[in-house]
Structures are given as structure tokens and as C-alpha cells.
Amino acid sequence: MSQKTSKDAHVHFQPDFLENAPQGQGEQSTDQIQENPYQLYLAAIVESSDDAILGKTLDGIITSWNPAAERLYGYTAQEIIGQPIATIVPEELRDDLTSIMQRLKDGQKIDHYETTRVRKDGVRITVMVTISPIKDALGKIIGASTIGRDITAQRKAEKHAQFLNEVSKVLASSLDYQTTLSDLARLVVPQFADWFTVDLVNSEGHLELVEVAHKDPAKVQWAKELRKHYLLDLQDPNGAPRVIRTGKAELYAAITDEMLVASARTEEELALYRQVGVKSVMLVPLIVRGNVFGALTFISIESGKSYDPADLALAEEISLRAGIALDNAIIYRQAQQARDELHAILQNVADGITVQDTKGSLIYVNDVAAQFCGFSSAEAMVMALRTESLTGLVSTFTMKDEVGNLLSSEQLPGRRALAGERNVQAIVRYENIATGQTHWSLVKAEPIFDEYGQVQLAVNVFTDITERYVLEQRKDEFIRMASHELKTPITALKGFTNLLQRRIARQGDESSLSFLAKIDVQLNKLTKLISDLLDVSKIQVGKLEYREEDFDLDVLVQETIEIMQGMTKVHQLQFEGQENIRVFGDRDRIGQVLINLLTNAMKYSPQADKVIVRVSANQEHAVLSVQDFGIGIVESYQARIFERFYQVMEPEEKTYPGLGIGLFISHEIVMRHHGQIWLESQKGQGSTFYVSLPLRSAQK
Amino acid sequence: MNVESKNKKILVVDDEPDILEFLRIVLQEEGYTVMAMDKVDYVENIYNSTLPDLILLDVLLSGKDGREIVKQLKKQEETKHIPIIMLSAHPSAEQTSGEAGAEDFIAKPFDIDFLLKKIKKYL
Numbered sequence: 143m144s145q146k147t148s149k150d151a152h153v154h155f156q157p158d159f160l161e162n163a164p165q166g167q168g169e170q171s172t173d174q175i176q177e178n179p180y181q182l183y184l185a186a187i188v189e190s191s192d193d194a195i196l197g198k199t200l201d202g203i204i205t206s207w208n209p210a211a212e213r214l215y216g217y218t219a220q221e222i223i224g225q226p227i228a229t230i231v232p233e234e235l236r237d238d239l240t241s242i243m244q245r246l247k248d249g250q251k252i253d254h255y256e257t258t259r260v261r262k263d264g265v266r267i268t269v270m271v272t273i274s275p276i277k278d279a280l281g282k283i284i285g286a287s288t289i290g291r292d293i294t295a296q297r298k299a300e301k302h303a304q305f306l307n308e309v310s311k312v313l314a315s316s317l318d319y320q321t322t323l324s325d326l327a328r329l330v331v332p333q334f335a336d337w338f339t340v341d342l343v344n345s346e347g348h349l350e351l352v353e354v355a356h357k358d359p360a361k362v363q364w365a366k367e368l369r370k371h372y373l374l375d376l377q378d379p380n381g382a383p384r385v386i387r388t389g390k391a392e393l394y395a396a397i398t399d400e401m402l403v404a405s406a407r408t409e410e411e412l413a414l415y416r417q418v419g420v421k422s423v424m425l426v427p428l429i430v431r432g433n434v435f436g437a438l439t440f441i442s443i444e445s446g447k448s449y450d451p452a453d454l455a456l457a458e459e460i461s462l463r464a465g466i467a468l469d470n471a472i473i474y475r476q477a478q479q480a481r482d483e484l485h486a487i488l489q490n491v492a493d494g495i496t497v498q499d500t501k502g503s504l505i506y507v508n509d510v511a512a513q514f515c516g517f518s519s520a521e522a523m524v525m526a527l528r529t530e531s532l533t534g535l536v537s538t539f540t541m542k543d544e545v546g547n548l549l550s551s552e553q554l555p556g557r558r559a560l561a562g563e564r565n566v567q568a569i570v571r572y573e574n575i576a577t578g579q580t581h582w583s584l585v586k587a588e589p590i591f592d593e594y595g596q597v598q599l600a601v602n603v604f605t606d607i608t609e610r611y612v613l614e615q616r617k618d619e620f621i622r623m624a625s626h627e628l629k630t631p632i633t634a635l636k637g638f639t640n641l642l643q644r645r646i647a648r649q650g651d652e653s654s655l656s657f658l659a660k661i662d663v664q665l666n667k668l669t670k671l672i673s674d675l676l677d678v679s680k681i682q683v684g685k686l687e688y689r690e691e692d693f694d695l696d697v698l699v700q701e702t703i704e705i706m707q708g709m710t711k712v713h714q715l716q717f718e719g720q721e722n723i724r725v726f727g728d729r730d731r732i733g734q735v736l737i738n739l740l741t742n743a744m745k746y747s748p749q750a751d752k753v754i755v756r757v758s759a760n761q762e763h764a765v766l767s768v769q770d771f772g773i774g775i776v777e778s779y780q781a782r783i784f785e786r787f788y789q790v791m792e793p794e795e796k797t798y799p800g801l802g803i804g805l806f807i808s809h810e811i812v813m814r815h816h817g818q819i820w821l822e823s824q825k826g827q828g829s830t831f832y833v834s835l836p837l838r839s840a841q842k
Numbered sequence: 843m844n845v846e847s848k849n850k851k852i853l854v855v856d857d858e859p860d861i862l863e864f865l866r867i868v869l870q871e872e873g874y875t876v877m878a879m880d881k882v883d884y885v886e887n888i889y890n891s892t893l894p895d896l897i898l899l900d901v902l903l904s905g906k907d908g909r910e911i912v913k914q915l916k917k918q919e920e921t922k923h924i925p926i927i928m929l930s931a932h933p934s935a936e937q938t939s940g941e942a943g944a945e946d947f948i949a950k951p952f953d954i955d956f957l958l959k960k961i962k963k964y965l
Contacts, residue, residue, distance in 0.1 A: 622932075625931070626902075626931045626932055629931035629950050629951060630858055630861070630931055630950065632950075632951045633858075633861055633931065633950040633951040633952070634858060634860040634861050634864065635951075636951040636952070636953070637860075637861060637864035637865065637868070637951070637954065638860070638864050640864075640868070640953060640954035640955070641864050641867060641868055641954065644868070644871070644954070665951065669951055673933070676933075685934070687933065687934060687936075687937065
């Protein structure tokens with residue numbers, strides 16, 4: 143092989159398998175080429191190869207250099223042929239070169255060797271080389287061919303992918319804001335930057351340095367101090383503030399002194415910048431859901447690394463992932479904060495609060511609820527629940543409704559909410575089996591649905607109303623005693639009145655008899671008032687007695703009208719309707735409802751001369767109505783008219799006396815008969831009250 | 843005066859003297875022989891005297907529950923056939939008096955005619 147340098151020497155090539163090839167391609171004549179077409183082909187292949195192909199002597203002097211080698215290393219063939227191969231080998235790898243040359247002399251081939259080379263412009267590149275010995279016709283090794291391929295981008299991409307993978311792992315490993323940032327910083331420095339800062343826009347809108355990492359740990363503090371000294375303002379024209387404002391990443395591959403001069407605000411700052419010796423910088427915004435909330439700054443100093451667009455792409459990718467991780471951390475922190483706040487609120491309310499899952503297991507209980515169940519605190523109850531089931535705990539209570547009927551588990555408010563019922567409200571009587579203590583609780587339960595409308599949880603709120611209940615009971619007991627005490631003298635009064643009526647009837651004194659009849663009527667009214675008061679208090683504790691039997695509603699209505707007619711001369715009580723309407727229930731109580739309705743009808747229609755009572759029946763219900771032609775009821779009062787002690791507070795109505803309990807009692811009685819009571823009325827047009835009761839034949 | 847009521851003896855027990863009084867007068871006017879008691883001591887020893895044909899008994903007698911007396915009377919061979927009508931201003935006593943064994947119950951206050959009708963039912 144010729145070692146001569148010539149202008150057309152860029153196709154110096156002599157692979158070892160062409161043992162017969164003449165040496166010194168440059169000296170070959172056209173005839174020779176024609177004689178050996180292989181050489182032409184080879185020359186064309188080498189010329190057009192994308193791989194850098196070069197030849198060298200055993201002394202390491204470059205003898206051939208193809209166009210791809212020119213592109214890869216930056217030297218032209220003219221420049222490099224005749225120069226030592228060490229020209230493109232970094233200083234620290236020169237020793238390796240010597241050993242490679244030795245191996246070649248021994249006839250060894252060096253296959254796919256990854257190493258670093260230095261381009262003409264000083265940039266280091268990663269190459270994959272295969273070096274083969276070249277023998278002459280006699281088989282003597284006279285040089286070597288090197289095929290090199292630039293794998294810088296490939297290696298860099300691999301390194302970036304691996305790095306990004308590490309970043310992702312680190313970002314995913316913590317939900318704590320500060321930990322996430324510190325872990326990220328530790329990874330970025332030294333692998334990707336010599337100096338790394340994270341700035342976030344804080345709640346006041348100021349830029350806050352939240353993380354600093356430096357290749358030299360001793361300089362971390364220095365870097366922090368530096369930032370304290372040269373505070374960054376969001377309005378600053380350059381650097382992180384600008385990136386945050388624009389939302390666009392910035393790459394400064396090489397920092398020039400002009401740039402330092404341009405960005406320094408003071409001479410002192412400029413001196414400092416020069417002293418630090420920044421080589422290359424990347425600024426990347428932290429963006430989450432369209433909002434820029436900070437910036438990452440990657441700085442290269444000592445390593446001399448110059449960032450390129452691929453690095454910037456990686457930095458942006460890091461920023462994207464960090465943004466998501468930080469957002470998660472923020473959301474998590476907010477959720478935790480919200481949970482803590484909620485917990486603090488729930489622990490400090492006077493009501494017991496529990497949350498059940500669909501299996502009925504308690505997943506939350508506050509102190510009040512736990513104490514109600516006999517535990518010192520919510521924690522103690524949660525501990526106990528680990529070893530014992532909720533049913534085991536709850537079985538220490540007998541749960542009854544307001545009037546003392548045992549509640550099945552399906553009837554418990556929490557279970558009803560889990561079954562999908564909203565706004566569950568019930569008074570539950572909890573009787574502790576062990577201690578015998580009784581508590582009354584107003585229990586409110588609410589289901590919580592998932593996005594598919596399935597019940598996931600039930601929230602129960604228990605308000606202890608024991609004190610109120612005991613007071614109410616005492617009051618009811620008082621009313622019971624009072625009514626008994628009031629009725630005893632009435633019994634005597636009525637007895638002697640009846641006695642006098644019998645005697646005077648025998649004497650035939652009609653006028654005295656009519657007076658006595660009035661006393662008797664008034665005594666009956668008094669008795670009814672007392673009975674109504676007693677009924678109200680009994681309804682409160684669910685102790686209103688009912689005696690159920692089959693009876694003809696029309697007969698009851700006609701009898702009642704007859705009695706009531708005897709008490710009024712103002713109104714004509716008219717009956718309209720069917721016969722043989724058979725219902726099942728308490729005849730006296732239904733009679734009581736009719737008496738109440740008739741009493742009201744007459745009371746509120748003093749100017750009218752009639753009240754119409756109608757009885758009818760359809761397939762399932764008997765309907766009784768009482769129509770008056772009196773003052774009527776304004777619609778806004780109609781909804782509340784069946785409430786206890788409720789009276790319409792219109793100036794005119796106030797002149798009508800009463801306790802406001804008749805309709806309440808009637809409503810209660812009708813409800814207990816699974817019926818309905820309602821009204822139709824207009825101010826000044828009179829009122830019609832309706833009562834519907836299930837027919838005997840329609841009942842199971 | 844009712845002929846059928848002649849010779850029928852009614853024991854009336856109530857701790858309120860005025861109630862006892864009008865009951866005694868009305869029942870006597872109706873021709874019954876009335877033994878009116880405001881205490882229960884006598885009732886407890888009733889088997890020693892002439893037995894009544896009917897008893898009107900208040901539920902709550904000062905210091906004694908009328909229903910206990912009913913139970914006792916209904917236990918004794920000599921007295922268990924005697925019909926007992928209990929009286930009370932507690933309407934809820936109707937059920938308990940029936941459970942104790944009383945034949946009937948009348949809520950106080952009541953119409954005399956209503957009472958007389960009930961008595962006739964048993965005599």
C-alpha cells in the first residue's frame with residue numbers, strides 16, 4: 143500500500159482479503175483496474191459508505207480517509223492523511239491506542255469496539271469501530287483498516303432513555319413535594335447538570351427557590367446564598383422569570399461573555415458570573431394542565447458539557463414528568479389537608495358520625511360515636527374492630543324505633559342508606575343490653591354514590607336526643623296524670639248532672655231539663671278536650687290504642703252525623719253516599735276523625751247553614767269527605783295544617799279558639815289505618831277535607 | 843223502678859266519695875241493693891259476707907290496684923262467677939282490666955244510661 147499523499151488519495155483502501163491486489167492504488171493504471179474489477183467496486187462502496195473508513199500503518203499513520211470519515215471527524219483527507227491516528231484520539235485514551243496497535247501487529251482483529259474520538263472542532267463523539275489488520279501479498283501485516291460509525295446520538299438517546307427511566311422512578315416514589323424535588327435534584331446532578339435549581343411561583347405570586355443541587359456539595363449553600371443575594375423577580379427580563387412568563391424552554395448551548403454582560407444587573411453580579419464560569423444553560427418551564435408554575439434550570443460548568451437540542455428535549459421531558467409528579471404531590475397534600483381538616487371538624491362536633499361501606503363495615507368513626515358504643519375513643523374502637531366484627535359490637539345494643547318496636551337490621555338507617563334511600567331520618571332507641579342504659583338518637587343517614595350511581599358508602603350522623611326525650615316523656619306522663627285527675631271531678635259532675643236529669647224528668651220541669659242538657663253537653667266537650675290532649679301525648683310516644691274490627695263506614699258516618707246534629711241548630715249536616723262500605727280499623731278512632739272534621743267544618747263556617755258529608759268507594763279505597771262553606775284556608779298554610787299545635791295565624795282565624803290538635807290527631811289516626819288525609823280549599827270558598835281508607839276487600 | 847233489679851246486689855268501690863254517692867243513689871233508684879265502699883279492705887274479705895251479684899270497681903284505688911283485686915276474686919271459687927265492671931279515667935286501663943279478668947270496662951266520665959245498660963247486660 144502506498145504511503146504517498148496525493149490529491150486523489152481519498153480512496154486508499156486495501157482490505158486484507160484482496161491478497162492479490164497491487165499496492166498503491168494511486169499508481170494503478172486504467173488497464174490494471176479493468177483487469178481487476180473488484181477494486182473498482184470496492185472503491186465505489188468505500189466512497190459511498192456511510193461508515194467512516196480509514197487505513198493506517200502499523201505506526202499509526204493515516205493512509206486513507208473516505209468521505210464519511212471526513213464528515214465524522216471533520217478533517218479532510220488532505221488534512222489528515224500522513225498524520226498520526228492519535229490526532230483523533232482523546233488524550234486519556236492514547237494508551238489504549240498503543241495496546242490496540244500491538245494487537246493488530248499480532249494479527250488480531252478488533253471487533254465492534256466502542257470508544258471516544260475527538261473531532262477537529264474538539265467535540266467528543268462516541269464511535270463504534272472495527273479494526274482489521276492488512277496483510278501484503280506475502281501475508282505480512284503492513285497496516286490496518288478502521289471502519290467507524292458515529293453512535294453518539296444512539297448512545298445519547300439510550301442514556302437519555304435510561305436517565306428518564308430513573309427520573310420517572312424517583313418521581314413516582316414519593317408523594318411528598320419536597321422529597322420529590324430533592325430526589326430529582328440528586329439525579330439531575332451530576333448525571334445531567336453540574337448545577338440545578340427549581341423555582342416555583344408561590345401562593346403570593348413570587349418566585350421561590352425550592353431546590354438547589356450542585357456537583358460540589360460545598361457549593362450548595364453558596365448557590366442558595368447567591369440567590370438570596372440576587373433575588374429573582376418574576377418581572378426580570380431574562381432567565382427563569384422569562385421562561386415562566388413565556389412557557390417556552392430556552393437553550394444556551396454556549397454562554398458567551400456578551401450574554402453575561404447582558405444579563406448581569408450590576409458589576410458585582412457580572413464579576414460573579416464570570417467567576418462561576420457557566421458553560422451552557424437550559425431553562426425549562428414546569429407546566430401542569432396548561433399552567434406554568436415554575437422553572438427548572440440546568441447549568442453546565444466544570445464538565446464543559448454543552449447542551450444540545452436533544453438535551454433540551456430531555457430536559458423538557460423531565461420537566462413534564464416532574465410537573466405531573468409535583469401536581470400529584472400538591473393534590474395529595476391538598477387532599478390530605480382537606481382530610482385532616484374534615485377529621486378535625488368531625489372529631490369536634492357534638493354528633494356521632496360513622497361511615498359504613500357496602501358490607502356494613504365501619505370505615506370511619508369519630509370519638510362521639512365511639513364513646514356512644516362504649517369506647518374511650520375512635521382509635522380504641524378501630525382497634526377493637528380489628529378483632530371483633532361490627533355485628534359483635536352492635537349486638538350489645540337492642541335497637542328499637544321511637545315507639546319501642548324492635549328494628550330489624552334492614553330497618554336501621556345506615557342499611558336503608560346503603561340500599562339507596564336518600565335523606566334517611568329516624569329516631570332510634572338504643573338499649574344497652576349489658577348496662578340497661580337507654581339512649582334515643584336522631585339518626586340521619588345518606589348514601590354516597592359512585593359515578594355509575596352505585597352506592598359506595600353510607601354516612602350516619604347520630605344526635606343524642608336522650609335528654610330531650612326523657613323530658614318529653616316526663617311531660618307526657620304529666621299530661622296523662624293531669625288528664626286522669628281532670629276526668630275524676632268531671633265524672634262526679636256528669637254523674638250528678640245525670641242524676642238531676644233523671645229526677646227533674648220525673649217532675650216534668652222541661653226548662654230545668656234543657657239547662658241540665660247544656661251542662662251535660664259542655665261536660666262532654668270538656669271530656670273530649672282532655673281526651674284529645676291525652677291522645678296527642680300518646681301519639682308522641684306511640685301509645686295511642688287501636689281496637690281493630692270490621693265495620694260499615696257509612697253506618698258509622700250516619701250515626702256520628704246524628705249525634706253531631708243534636709249539638710247544632712246552625713248547620714244542617716247532610717249525608718250523601720253509598721252503603722255497605724266495609725272497612726277494617728278502629729271504629730271509635732275513625733268516628734273521632736269525623737267528629738274532628740265536622741267540629742272544624744261548623745266552627746269555621748259560622749255564616750253557613752250546611753255541611754255536606756260524602757262517603758264513596760272505588761276498587762281499593764273508601765273516601766270520606768266533609769265539605770264546609772266557610773272561611774277557607776290560604777294555600778300556604780295547607781301543608782302544615784296537620785302538624786301538632788299548628789294553627790293558621792291569620793288575623794281572622796285567630797278569633798277562632800282551639801288547641802290546634804284535632805287535625806294532628808286525625809292525621810295520625812288515618813296514617814295508622816294506612817289511609818290518607820288531605821284537603822281542598824280556597825280562601826273564602828270553604829274547605830273540603832278528604833279521608834281515604836283501604837277497603838276491607840282490598841286488604842290482604 | 844225495675845222489677846228485675848229487685849234483690850240484685852251491687853258492690854260499688856271507688857275512692858272518690860262523690861262518685862260513690864251518685865252511683866249509690868242512681869243504682870238504688872233503679873232498685874238495686876247497693877253496697878258502696880271507698881276502701882278495699884272489705885272487698886278482700888268479701889267471701890265472709892253476703893256475695894254481691896255484680897261489682898263496679900275503680901281501677902286505681904288509693905293504695906291498691908283494682909286489677910289485683912279482680913285477679914284475686916276470679917281465683918276464688920266462691921267469687922269467680924261474679925261479673926265485674928271496671929271504671930277508670932285512664933282509657934288505657936281498658937285492656938289491662940280485661941287481662942286481669944274483668945268482664946267489662948267503662949271509661950270515666952260516662953253517661954248514667956250507658957252504665958245502666960251495661961249493668962243490665964250482666965244481671
